[in-house]
Amino acid sequence: MNLSLCPFCPLLCDDVPALALRDPAATAPPCPRRRAAVARLAAAGEAVPRIDGRPASRDEALDRAADLLAAARMPLLLWAGGDVAAARATVALAERLRAGLDLDRGGRPAADAVLRARTPLVLATLAEVRNRADLVLLFGTDGTTVLPRLLPRVLRPSRAIAAEHLRTRRIVRIGEGFAPAEGVEDIPCPADTLHRAAAVLRARVKGHRLPPSPLAGRDDLAALAEALRTARYAVVIWHAAELPPPRAEPVIEMLAGLVRDLNRERRAVALPLAGGFGGTLEKVALWQTGTNVPLSFADGAPDGEPRRFDGARLAAAGRVDLRLWIGAGVDADPPAGPGPLIALHHPARRPDAAVALPVAIPGIHTDSTLFRLDGVVALRARAVTPSVLPSAAETLAALRRRLDR
Ligand code: SF4
Numbered sequence: 045m046n047l048s049l050c051p052f053c054p055l056l057c058d059d060v061p062a063l064a065l066r067d068p069a070a071t072a073p074p075c076p077r078r079r080a081a082v083a084r085l086a087a088a089g090e091a092v093p094r095i096d097g098r099p100a101s102r103d104e105a106l107d108r109a110a111d112l113l114a115a116a117r118m119p120l121l122l123w124a125g126g127d128v129a130a131a132r133a134t135v136a137l138a139e140r141l142r143a144g145l146d147l148d149r150g151g152r153p154a155a156d157a158v159l160r161a162r163t164p165l166v167l168a169t170l171a172e173v174r175n176r177a178d179l180v181l182l183f184g185t186d187g188t189t190v191l192p193r194l195l196p197r198v199l200r201p202s203r204a205i206a207a208e209h210l211r212t213r214r215i216v217r218i219g220e221g222f223a224p225a226e227g228v229e230d231i232p233c234p235a236d237t238l239h240r241a242a243a244v245l246r247a248r249v250k251g252h253r254l255p256p257s258p259l260a261g262r263d264d265l266a267a268l269a270e271a272l273r274t275a276r277y278a279v280v281i282w283h284a285a286e287l288p289p290p291r292a293e294p295v296i297e298m299l300a301g302l303v304r305d306l307n308r309e310r311r312a313v314a315l316p317l318a319g320g321f322g323g324t325l326e327k328v329a330l331w332q333t334g335t336n337v338p339l340s341f342a343d344g345a346p347d348g349e350p351r352r353f354d355g356a357r358l359a360a361a362g363r364v365d366l367r368l369w370i371g372a373g374v375d376a377d378p379p380a381g382p383g384p385l386i387a388l389h390h391p392a393r394r395p396d397a398a399v400a401l402p403v404a405i406p407g408i409h410t411d412s413t414l415f416r417l418d419g420v421v422a423l424r425a426r427a428v429t430p431s432v433l434p435s436a437a438e439t440l441a442a443l444r445r446r447l448d449r
Contacts, residue, residue: 051407091391091402110446116366126372127412131328133440146355168313372436
């Protein structure tokens with residue numbers, strides 16, 4: 045069977061028949077996200093560029109977009125998804141425009157980026173988790189909402205290099221509203237008390253005495269802290285987008301501290317989840333500019349400071365007068381915001397934008413290189429179906445050529 049890399053989430057499963065990336069009814073390992081993405085694509089009509097909602101030729105749309113970009117004083121490039129080629133073109137265009145550059149986090153603060161800028165973090169690779177973990181803690185997420193096959197591909201695979209780790213591996217979820225999953229233990233905890241549960245766990249692991257409180261008195265958290273303390277290889281997983289926004293940063297900071305504390309005597313790693321291909325831009329921005337997103341080229345050189353250049357914060361404060369949204373392969377619409385919007389979008393979408401430019405889906409319409417969730421491996425996804433649509437990288441390069449004229 046001709047197997048392909050599935051490009052619909054950063055797990056990048058490599059066991060999917062090529063036919064199942066074109067035909068939603070084809071037999072393949074079950075995945076609701078892949079099936080929905082393929083069905084939507086199969087049902088999409090012909091996608092054409094639009095200016096203010098009216099169909100236009102691609103040249104007209106590119107000319108109009110270039111005019112808007114040239115006139116903008118504070119443009120913001122918002123990355124929702126794409127491949128390495130699109131990320132390179134995005135960074136180059138941001139530099140050309142002296143623009144801000146950030147991920148589209150749906151208006152949420154850049155909690156993971158803030159933590160990364162402030163403190164070292166021991167991160168996991170998927171292969172390590174798959175082969176070595178004896179205790180996996182999913183904190184505030186069940187993992188499968190964002191990566192549907194996380195359990196069978198990584199946490200509970202049928203095979204691993206060290207089979208005994210699979211037999212004894214414990215998977216524990218803390219949070220609420222999880223669908224039951226075989227072989228997974230649940231510790232109930234309302235979302236608005238997750239930050240306290242994280243603090244209790246960390247304090248217990250460190251052997252600190254706790255002031256009396258309902259969470260401090262819970263036996264299940266005490267037992268989990270003891271299991272973490274004695275685990276040979278613990279993995280702590282979170283998904284910033286599923287944590288309550290005002291508490292996301294303190295929760296993540298506490299979990300990162302927990303991993304650091306555990307590493308004093310044993311091995312422990314963190315695995316922050318992400319549903320899209322933000323990691324692809326993060327890697328490219330890092331190697332192109334030496335700094336991570338959010339960043340700004342406003343002063344002519346890359347300046348990365350996650351709070352200052354947080355795209356959602358800048359947009360909310362009215363410090364952006366144009367947004368260019370890059371959503372190659374993302375079956376979603378751009379967020380609302382200030383100023384005109386130029387959208388490079390999924391062919392099944394019709395975003396409300398000053399200029400809308402449909403682009404090819406990486407790994408479906410074009411050969412593409414994408415970074416996997418853990419950021420240590422970039423994989424090549426081969427096109428499975430032809431399209432007349434240009435790639436996001438070609439579209440961004442065409443905009444840049446117009447600006448350089
Ligand atoms: S989990 Fe992600 S990469 Fe794997 S089949 Fe589903 S959508 Fe594709």
